[in-house]
Amino acid sequence: MSLLKTALREKRFVCVMEFVPKPSAQRFADMQAILARQQLCGWPLSVAIGDRVGSPLDLSPLDALASFTHQPDALPHFSGKDRERHHLLAQLQRMQAAGLEQLLLLTGDRLPGHQPGQRTVRYLESVAALLIARQACPDWLLGAALNPFKYQEEEGAAQYFKGQKKLAAGADFLTLQLGFDADKHHEAMHWMRRQPAPKPMLACLMSLTHGRAGMLEHVAGVTVTASMREMLAAESQVSKAFAQRRSVDRLALQIIGVKLMGYAGVHLSGIHAPQQLDDLQDRLAHWQAQVENLEQWAPAWAASWQMPDLPHVTFHPPQGNWRHGQARAQASFTEKARYHLLHGAHDLLFERGQWLSKAFGWAVRQPLWATGTGARLLHGVERAVKRPLLGCDTCGRCRLQDTLYTCPETCPKGLANGPCGGTTLNRCEFGDRECIHSVKYRTAKAVGQTAVLSERLIPCVEAHSRHRSSWPQWFEPGAPARLSAQSVPRSQPES
Structure with a gap:
């Protein structure tokens, strides 16, 4: 050992x-x-x-x-x-x-x-x-x-x-x-x-x-x-x-x-x-x-952090001093409306028990879309719909339901499970945007879905699945269920 x-x-x-x-x-x-x-x-x-x-x-x-x-x-x-x-x-x-x-x-x-x-x-x-x-x-x-x-x-x-x-x-x-x-x-x-x-x-x-x-x-x-x-x-x-x-x-x-x-x-x-x-x-x-x-x-x-004639040292930046448990952040009207609209659209088209969802699932699983030309066409349609709306990069395994409709592909690192450690005051490590996971947190808090941020374990997207439509896979019989914290096998601790 x-x-x-x-x-x-x-x-x-x-x-x-x-x-x-x-x-x-x-x-x-x-x-x-x-x-x-x-x-x-x-x-x-x-x-x-x-x-x-x-x-x-x-x-x-x-x-x-x-x-x-x-x-x-x-x-x-x-x-x-x-x-x-x-x-x-x-x-x-x-x-x-x-x-x-x-x-x-x-x-x-x-x-x-x-x-x-x-x-x-x-x-x-x-x-x-x-x-x-x-x-x-x-x-x-x-x-x-x-x-x-x-x-x-x-x-x-x-x-x-x-x-x-x-x-x-x-x-x-x-x-x-x-x-x-x-x-x-x-x-x-x-x-x-x-x-x-x-x-x-x-x-x-x-x-x-x-x-x-x-x-x-x-x-x-x-x-x-x-x-x-x-x-x-x-x-x-x-x-x-x-x-x-x-x-x-x-x-x-x-x-x-x-x-x-x-x-x-x-x-x-x-x-x-x-x-x-x-x-x-x-x-x-x-x-x-x-x-x-x-x-x-x-x-x-x-x-140990004092020197003569110098002010008291502070370890937090002047723009923020949040402590765990403090609640200050609030989602904007736009962030909340966006979530509810996308959630409603998802329920209509992708909740498999809905009649419209059943019809859509039947349509995208037709043999035509399994051909080379059909697959390219369906991929183009999905990308044309979702990219302007969500920043989608058609990863082939859509995770939007598990990320509160904030596409992981809009993170420069493509992170789905949460932020990296490199953010500064909500700014992305790359410096050109707000961290998408900060937006996702505000949304989750506003709509009562913060459990999603700790319980939905999102596997990596496999390289071979990228740049194709996720719709047929979503409606496949026996499509994989969500991976939750409770469903992961634990290693047995040594006594």
């Missing part, structure tokens, strides 16, 4: 070092030296291997593992950007052959060069990937991501609803996005504890300097506010060594804080050399002797 799986089962706090596999022998040697220590302050030490994080020259997680002199106990990542089902199945087969049985499944951030409208890039989203991996490998340790660092109701609530889908689809643990807002770490933990079957969570943490804050401005889904940057800049003006010491001190404090909150471990980013681990361990030892509970921890954490 893997180190991570053992630690989670035994409820031992665990440290997972993030490793982005750059083509550098020194980078591999340094991480090998870090992992050789086997522990940080007595906590077991493991490694996570990133996938498609940055440059296309990066090694794949499995090739990176093979490049270590001594193969470590590792948690490979699988990023769904520019991927289909067969890519995931191929990685699962390679992992099985190598004796690996744990995987972190991520949708992935924006693929470099992906411009909406210029070329289509498919993203295998994490909910669908979890369904595939859990079916193929029922006993594996599978993880997914959660980003609680959201400050508008629509994006935040939709993120938690999608988190519920990930748990239902088979996630054994969740890893949070990188974040520094302790209130949001508390919030995510309270949310998890309210779930019917709570799962362990890891907090992704990093020592933050002014230079790294500038780099993180280009990382989707990470929030670094102006007041944070101002404080970090003041530290760097004292001296580079002073700023570095303070950043390591804050990281040590944050690790202790999330441990006290109940997190199962940390996913540590930005530690590349043994000396960095030594520095962190020294500060951890210091703070462990000083802090025994959250009441003692909170003022120390606040003080």
